[in-house]
Structures are given as C-alpha cells and as structure tokens.
Amino acid sequence: MIRHLVLFKLNDDVARDEERVRAGVRAFEALKDEIPEVEFWECAWNITDRPIAYDYAINTAVADAGALKRYLEHPAHQAAAAQWREFATWVIADYEF
Template identity: 75%
Template sequence: MIRHLVLFKLNEGVSRDEERVQAGAKAFAELPGLIPELEFWESAWNVSDRPIAYDFAINSAVADADALKAYAEHPAHQAAVTQWREFATWVIADYPF
C-alpha cells in the first residue's frame, strides 16, 4: 500500500468560503466514487489556526505504484487539481505502509 498525503495552502487573500474554493473541495470529496484505485480517502479543512498550518488536507491510500499513477492521471483528479491551481499551492508525500 502507498499512502498519499497532500497539504494545501490557500493563496494570500483567498478564503475557504469562496465559491471556487468550495467547488474545489467538493471536487476532491467526489474522487473516491470516481477513481476505483482509491482504497482509502479522507479530505477536510484544517481546524488549527497556527501560522505554519496548511488549510486543507487529503489523506488517501492506493495499492501500489501503478494505482498511484492511475489515480494521478485520472481525468477527475486532473480536473480537481486544475481548480486548485487557481487559488492554492500544495506539498505531497507518497510512502509505503
């Protein structure tokens, strides 16, 4: 299994209440029903207000490197990523567990 973690930071001046941001969060929330390679999925807004905290997180898992590639290249994933590029930056970590 491979754990896929993503932490998103909204760009300066962007609020999580904006319609485009809510649409982006919804697009990610819908991925488990669209991408069969996803074996586990959590996504949520951060509740911490610490200055170093990121704003949104995804914690997911896939079976192997091929499944991770299929997930990353899936059109629904790519569409969601395109939305987030407009208002956020992110970091990822993929590791076996």
C-alpha cells in the first residue's frame, strides 16, 4: 500500500469561507467516490492555529505505484488540483506501508 499525504496552505489573501475554496473542498471530498484506485480517503481542515500549520489535509491510500499514478492522472483529481492552484500551495509525501 502507498499512503499519499497532501498538506495545503491557503494563500495569504484567501479565506476558508470563500466560494472558490468551498468548491475546491467539495471537489476533493468527491474524489473518494470518483476514483476507483482510492482504498482509503480522509480530507479535512486543520483545527489548530499555529504559525507552522498548514490549512487543509488529504490522507489517502492506494494499492501500489501504478494505482498512485492512475489516481494522480485521473481527470477528477486533475480538475480538483487545478481549482486549488488558484488559491493555495501544497506539499506532499508518498510512502509505502
């Protein structure tokens, strides 16, 4: 199995309650049902307020490297990520477990 973690940081001038951000969250929430490779899915807003904290997180798992590639290239994933590029930056980690 491969765990795919993504931490998002909203740009300085962006608020969580903006419609484009809410639409981006909805797009990510829908991925668990749209991409067959997803075996585990969580996404949520960070609940702590610390200077080093990121704002939003995705925690997902797929079976193997091929499944990760298909997930990343899936049109629904590409569309959701494109929305977030408009108002956030992110970091990722992929590891086997």
